[in-house]
Amino acid sequence: xxxxxxxxxxSKGLNKLKKDKMFHIFVAVAKVLLIAILxxxxxxxxxxxxxxxxxxxxxxxxxSRRTIYELYNQxxxxxxxxxxxxxxxGINPAIIDKETGKKTFNAGTVSQLYNGSYALLKEADKLxxxxxxxxxxxxxxxxxxxxxxxRTYIISDNMKPSxxxxxxxxxASDKESWISTFFPARRNWRNLFDYExxxxxxxxxxKEEYKNYTNLSGPVAEYKxxxxxxxxxxxxxxxxxxxEYFDSVPENYITQKNEKELKKIIDYCDKHGIxxxxxxxxxxxxxLSNIGNYDYYITNMSTYASQNSLDxxxxxxxxxxxxxxxxxxxxxxxxxxxxxxxxxxxxxxxYMLGNISKDEMFFNSYIEKVDVDEFKILGYFDILTEDESRxxxxxDNGKRxxxxxxxxxxxxxxxxxxxxxLLQDYSDNKIYEIPRGxxxxxxxxxxxxxxxxxxxxxxxxxxxxx
Amino acid sequence: xxxNSIDFLLFLPIVVIIYFILPGKVRYIWLLLASYYFYMxxxxxxxxxxxxSTVLTYICGLALNKIDVFQEDEKKKIALKKCxxxxxxxxxxxxxxxxxxxxxxxxxxxxxxxxLGLNLNIGYLDVLLPVGISFYTFQAIGYTIDVYRGTVKAExxxxxxxxxxxxFPQLVAGPIERTLNLMGQLxxxxxxxxxxxRKGVLWMxxxxxxxxxxxxxxxxxxxxxxxxxxxxxxxxxxVATILFAIxxxxxxxxxxxxxxxxxKIMGINLMENFSAPYLAQSVSEFWRRWHISLSSWFKDYLxxxxxxxxxxxIRKYINLLIVFFVSGLWHGAAWGYVIWGGLNGLYQVIGxxxxxxxxxxxGVFRINVNTFSHKLWKxxxxxxxxxxxxxxxxxxxxxxxxxxxxxxxDGISFQSLSxxxxxxxxxxxxxxxxxxxxxxxxxxxxxxxxxxxxxxxITEKIMNQGxxxxxxxxxxxxxxxxxMGIYGAEYDASQFIYFQF
Numbered sequence: 001x002x003x004x005x006x007x008x009x010x011s012k013g014l015n016k017l018k019k020d021k022m023f024h025i026f027v028a029v030a031k032v033l034l035i036a037i038l039x040x041x042x043x044x045x046x047x048x049x050x051x052x053x054x055x056x057x058x059x060x061x062x063x064s065r066r067t068i069y070e071l072y073n074q075x076x077x078x079x080x081x082x083x084x085x086x087x088x089x090g091i092n093p094a095i096i097d098k099e100t101g102k103k104t105f106n107a108g109t110v111s112q113l114y115n116g117s118y119a120l121l122k123e124a125d126k127l128x129x130x131x132x133x134x135x136x137x138x139x140x141x142x143x144x145x146x147x148x149x150x151r152t153y154i155i156s157d158n159m160k161p162s163x164x165x166x167x168x169x170x171x172a173s174d175k176e177s178w179i180s181t182f183f184p185a186r187r188n189w190r191n192l193f194d195y196e197x198x199x200x201x202x203x204x205x206x207k208e209e210y211k212n213y214t215n216l217s218g219p220v221a222e223y224k225x226x227x228x229x230x231x232x233x234x235x236x237x238x239x240x241x242x243x244e245y246f247d248s249v250p251e252n253y254i255t256q257k258n259e260k261e262l263k264k265i266i267d268y269c270d271k272h273g274i275x276x277x278x279x280x281x282x283x284x285x286x287x288l289s290n291i292g293n294y295d296y297y298i299t300n301m302s303t304y305a306s307q308n309s310l311d312x313x314x315x316x317x318x319x320x321x322x323x324x325x326x327x328x329x330x331x332x333x334x335x336x337x338x339x340x341x342x343x344x345x346x347x348x349x350x351y352m353l354g355n356i357s358k359d360e361m362f363f364n365s366y367i368e369k370v371d372v373d374e375f376k377i378l379g380y381f382d383i384l385t386e387d388e389s390r391x392x393x394x395x396d397n398g399k400r401x402x403x404x405x406x407x408x409x410x411x412x413x414x415x416x417x418x419x420x421x422l423l424q425d426y427s428d429n430k431i432y433e434i435p436r437g438x439x440x441x442x443x444x445x446x447x448x449x450x451x452x453x454x455x456x457x458x459x460x461x462x463x464x465x466x
Numbered sequence: 467x468x469x470n471s472i473d474f475l476l477f478l479p480i481v482v483i484i485y486f487i488l489p490g491k492v493r494y495i496w497l498l499l500a501s502y503y504f505y506m507x508x509x510x511x512x513x514x515x516x517x518x519s520t521v522l523t524y525i526c527g528l529a530l531n532k533i534d535v536f537q538e539d540e541k542k543k544i545a546l547k548k549c550x551x552x553x554x555x556x557x558x559x560x561x562x563x564x565x566x567x568x569x570x571x572x573x574x575x576x577x578x579x580x581x582l583g584l585n586l587n588i589g590y591l592d593v594l595l596p597v598g599i600s601f602y603t604f605q606a607i608g609y610t611i612d613v614y615r616g617t618v619k620a621e622x623x624x625x626x627x628x629x630x631x632x633x634f635p636q637l638v639a640g641p642i643e644r645t646l647n648l649m650g651q652l653x654x655x656x657x658x659x660x661x662x663x664r665k666g667v668l669w670m671x672x673x674x675x676x677x678x679x680x681x682x683x684x685x686x687x688x689x690x691x692x693x694x695x696x697x698x699x700x701x702x703x704x705v706a707t708i709l710f711a712i713x714x715x716x717x718x719x720x721x722x723x724x725x726x727x728x729x730k731i732m733g734i735n736l737m738e739n740f741s742a743p744y745l746a747q748s749v750s751e752f753w754r755r756w757h758i759s760l761s762s763w764f765k766d767y768l769x770x771x772x773x774x775x776x777x778x779x780i781r782k783y784i785n786l787l788i789v790f791f792v793s794g795l796w797h798g799a800a801w802g803y804v805i806w807g808g809l810n811g812l813y814q815v816i817g818x819x820x821x822x823x824x825x826x827x828x829g830v831f832r833i834n835v836n837t838f839s840h841k842l843w844k845x846x847x848x849x850x851x852x853x854x855x856x857x858x859x860x861x862x863x864x865x866x867x868x869x870x871x872x873x874x875x876d877g878i879s880f881q882s883l884s885x886x887x888x889x890x891x892x893x894x895x896x897x898x899x900x901x902x903x904x905x906x907x908x909x910x911x912x913x914x915x916x917x918x919x920x921x922x923x924i925t926e927k928i929m930n931q932g933x934x935x936x937x938x939x940x941x942x943x944x945x946x947x948x949x950m951g952i953y954g955a956e957y958d959a960s961q962f963i964y965f966q967f
Binding site: 024025027028029031032035038039042043046050148173174175176177178179180183185186189190192193194 | 471472473657658659660663897899900903933937940941944945948949950953954955956
């Protein structure tokens with residue numbers, strides 16, 4: 001008779017049960033994990049495919065796609081430029097590299113907000129030994145913080161997957177926008193119904209120029225090098241103009257959220273031994289004078305910079321001997337064209353080399369700078385009002401009492417004369433109502449009050465739609 | 467937090483992971499905490515109300531059991547039990563009436579008094595309607611009645627009972643669970659099951675498909691037309707009303723599927739709430755397939771106690787009308803809902819009254835009731851009858867319903883029919899191609915519901931195909947929802963329709 005040790009067999013049985021249970025749990029968990037991994041891989045593949053089909057980043061002005069691609073593919077970057085369109089239109093790294101011997105990179109993107117600057121700084125710093133950062137502090141950039149649009153997407157869409165990207169997207173957009181921001185295909189889901197659009201996108205993406213990032217050249221602008229985009233022409237030769245008045249600098253010149261983002265950049269640079277400098281790239285006098293209180297911004301930003309032991313260099317205060325601010329250097333009221341960028345880049349290079357004496361070359365305020373100017377017509381505003389009229393306003397620098405005579409010539413598209421009328425004889429009024437839907441020329445004669453010697457400028461105006 | 471929000475998509479995995487990590491004995495505590503957190507996301511003050519309802523019905527349940535055990539005198543026992551249950555009913559329903567119906571009652575008193583020349587002008591209270599109050603109140607009352615009847619024993623563990631009342635997947639929009647089904651499951655330790663996980667995910671994805679891809683898409687057309695019936699009269703209103711029927715079905719069923727899926731992942735089975743209702747061949751069949759948890763609740767806790775069909779035909783019809791009027795009122799504090807409910811009751815009464823006539827007609831004309839055409843005729847007729855009542859539901863007030871009706875009738879003509887097909891349908895919020903996509907999704911819905919109507923268990927069919935097929939199904943569903951769903955910052959966050967009840 002075989003004796004069975006019950007307690008041993010019971011405990012063996014219990015152990016077996018425990019092992020079975022553990023095995024069961026292990027199998028269930030392993031299955032879930034395996035499915036999850038497979039799921040993620042398949043999803044990633046489908047996401048890439050849909051992005052390829054639906055996301056149109058093939059346009060000639062999708063510069064940021066190349067900028068960020070090149071950001072990841074440099075030998076090294078010693079000095080990084082960050083900022084919005086003022087930056088990528090205003091700084092030519094090729095000139096700076098040549099003058100300073102450093103390797104620089106222009107990581108400006110359209111309407112780049114400070115959180116975008118922070119994200120790009122961290123991306124670049126992961127890969128390169130960045131020693132200096134120059135941030136363009138365009139005065140209005142600190143006022144915008146609650147938009148989720150292309151300015152966010154052009155950075156997030158082109159960043160490589162990383163925790164930095166997650167942090168950027170989660171910070172830059174609210175929860176309801178996370179999915180759209182992380183997945184550009186989702187943003188463009190409506191293209192699924194537009195076979196022509198899909199066909200066009202895929203055709204463009206199969207071209208060599210797109211694959212080589214060389215499709216970024218057009219009649220207006222061309223991607224040059226290392227993030228710099230050269231804009232070829234001015235809006236109007238020797239006439240600077242804009243169709244909105246510029247907002248003055250508000251009392252809170254920077255929002256709380258932007259201040260926090262800026263602080264992150266400052267702290268990051270401090271922690272990583274990066275020299276951070278705030279700069280402002282030159283803008284047209286038309287814009288600066290129309291803002292009205294630009295010096296308020298200068299004073300506050302200077303104070304903020306010095307509180308954080310940073311340099312702040314506003315090149316709008318630079319003497320005209322070193323930067324003329326001529327209209328020929330601008331693409332529009334606030335952005336340099338390629339020629340202006342090259343001139344400015346040489347100046348910036350001198351600053352980076354320490355060859356610039358702020359005391360000698362810079363005024364303390366914009367008012368001080370304008371004070372030594374001679375009389376100048378800065379440009380004009382072409383405003384469409386709500387009551388359907390169109391107003392043309394001349395902007396001068398107010399250095400003398402000027403009077404204006406205005407004659408309106410209405411023409412057809414070929415320039416043939418239709419009618420002519422005197423809008424006003426000499427007076428100090430500078431605002432004229434002109435036809436909205438017609439080709440016209442506004443002939444302005446202006447002279448210093450009390451004198452007879454006048455100058456004439458002709459402004460050729462195209463019809464403006466609502 | 468809405469089911470179709472990032473918050474919920476983050477909340478659920480965390481709850482599920484911790485649920486399975488914790489020992490079985492304390493899992494219900496974790497679920498209770500998670501449920502209250504879920505509920506308080508709407509408004510932290512709501513927690514006091516649900517807690518009050520929970521405490522009252524818990525105490526009532528225990529008291530009923532104690533009376534059963536200790537009271538030997540049968541008459542006294544019955545009287546005491548009735549007293550106890552009545553107190554619980556009065557207080558719970560009182561809370562519901564206060565928050566949901568007080569201003570409605572006040573408005574009607576003011577209207578009546580004004581017509582009588584009394585001009586009482588009673589002031590309105592500024593009270594926020596707690597989300598889900600109609601659901602959890604009924605669930606708690608159902609428990610009380612079950613204990614009273616002796617169907618179940620009172621739950622002694624307060625926290626387990628509190629979880630029964632507040633279980634987050636079904637808290638704000640049902641299904642209204644029964645004690646027998648849910649309570650027991652909360653006491654059992656559920657193992658992490660891959661099969662449950664797959665099923666749960668599949669149900670959730672289907673729910674999101676119904677809600678985000680169909681319901682919220684269709685809602686664009688419905689809202690465009692119903693917001694401006696004068697501009698979109700006639701056939702537009704007809705189309706919008708048909709689409710509203712789809713919207714409310716997909717919205718509510720979508721929610722239910724997400725709720726059932728969430729619970730299934732944790733091994734908990736919530737009852738089915740819809741069973742291809744629009745394929746019903748009569749209004750009474752429709753109500754056996756639509757919002758099953760509510761209609762069965764009313765059947766068990768109102769219709770049967772009123773006498774059901776045991777006290778003669780007249781009484782049966784009266785009971786039916788009462789149940790449906792109350793059901794209408796349950797949905798909202800407005801006469802539109804009452805009329806909606808009443809109409810559904812009336813249909814059933816008339817349906818029953820017409821049975822002999824129908825049989826005669828079938829006999830005289832020798833109609834074969836088993837043909838596809840006959841069944842289709844019955845299905846379409848039922849749908850149109852139900853759809854008509856949805857006008858009162860969507861319009862939300864009698865005067866709005868009247869405007870919709872007037873514009874619908876006035877706008878119908880042969881000329882308007884032709885202009886209806888000139889592409890103007892694509893101007894109602896969806897472009898042409900998206901409109902066709904919508905039709906495609908409706909075809910998918912119809913196919914799935916048809917299979918369901920034929921008692922084909924689609925879930926089991928998919929599950930039996932193996933893991934790879936499951937995965938592919940989930941991937942396809944996911945991408946359809948992800949890409950074609952109506953959600954995100956560009957849209958107003960679309961709440962589930964039944965949350966407002």
